[in-house]
Amino acid sequence: MTEPLARPDASSAPHDGAPDPCRPVRLVADDGAVLTFCAHGGHVLGWSPAGGEERLWLSRDTGCGPGTAVRGGIPVIWPQFAARGDGPRHGVVRDRAWEVLQAGTDDRGAATARLRLVSDGTTTPYPHAFTLHLDAVAVGAELSVRLWVRSEGTAPLTFTAALHTYLRVSSTADARLTGLEGRTAEANDGSGSTVLPQGPLPVVGPVDVAVAGVEPGTQGAVVLRDPVLGATVLTADGFGSRVVWNPGPGGAPGDVHPGGEGEFVCVEPAQLEPVTLSPGGEWTGCQVLRADAPA
Numbered sequence: 001m002t003e004p005l006a007r008p009d010a011s012s013a014p015h016d017g018a019p020d021p022c023r024p025v026r027l028v029a030d031d032g033a034v035l036t037f038c039a040h041g042g043h044v045l046g047w048s049p050a051g052g053e054e055r056l057w058l059s060r061d062t063g064c065g066p067g068t069a070v071r072g073g074i075p076v077i078w079p080q081f082a083a084r085g086d087g088p089r090h091g092v093v094r095d096r097a098w099e100v101l102q103a104g105t106d107d108r109g110a111a112t113a114r115l116r117l118v119s120d121g122t123t124t125p126y127p128h129a130f131t132l133h134l135d136a137v138a139v140g141a142e143l144s145v146r147l148w149v150r151s152e153g154t155a156p157l158t159f160t161a162a163l164h165t166y167l168r169v170s171s172t173a174d175a176r177l178t179g180l181e182g183r184t185a186e187a188n189d190g191s192g193s194t195v196l197p198q199g200p201l202p203v204v205g206p207v208d209v210a211v212a213g214v215e216p217g218t219q220g221a222v223v224l225r226d227p228v229l230g231a232t233v234l235t236a237d238g239f240g241s242r243v244v245w246n247p248g249p250g251g252a253p254g255d256v257h258p259g260g261e262g263e264f265v266c267v268e269p270a271q272l273e274p275v276t277l278s279p280g281g282e283w284t285g286c287q288v289l290r291a292d293a294p295a
């Protein structure tokens, strides 16, 4: 079942008779799990597990439209994480329209969407030919999101990537993160490294770090515990790092609604070691979020 929602930003312009890429599309699985996405940015906007509340955070003040990234949900960061390169910050795919290849329910009753972005290599500021697919599936307690890349050009294609996941919390003051304790965390502003303390980590910002060498799958699980919402367990494959970001009081970008920085923490599966694909080469990274009820 596909239902349109009100657009998050009334200022986003429809694109010449084509469906507005900023229009949120809401898919409901047979068991009640909900996946919301928009074509702009190949962006997962929301997810609630079967019988549960929304687990992703979306700013009420987000923009959406050519050149503007949505604030919240799961922005696709590619082919450059943050300012780690000489291209545009966080890459070139979060602020342009993707195509919707499929949206609906599959034969298990899961809510599924496949989005695609194709570049023929003539687009600035990133003149490389590539195809990206973003697959999102919501069913039961889980959301899975898979990013697939194929190099379509004749030259090697080098990139970094992330699924910049905004996890909703009832209050950053009460939420805690486990799974990264005792690991070395590199500050994303280049100011150096620290070793994270043992025990559950507070998520009140400012915090902006990257932890490298995270194991794939359940071995590298990171768990966000919230006393109201319950736990969200994040596992990933293909992404060697986890970025943890919260801007903290007074530090939020202007498209975060007032007080919004107290309502989320970003836990981002990221591939920060550059990946190089030969012509025709492919790469896949995926994450699974599992919602557990409050203890």
Ligand SMILES: O=P(O)(O)OC[C@H]1O[C@H](O)[C@H](O)[C@@H](O)[C@@H]1O
Binding pocket: 082, 089, 090, 188, 208, 209, 243, 244, 245, 253, 266, 268
């Ligand atoms: O404002 P944006 O470009 O969306 O970036 C938002 C945040 O993304 C990541 O988490 C980075 O580690 C942060 O340094 C950055 O502030």
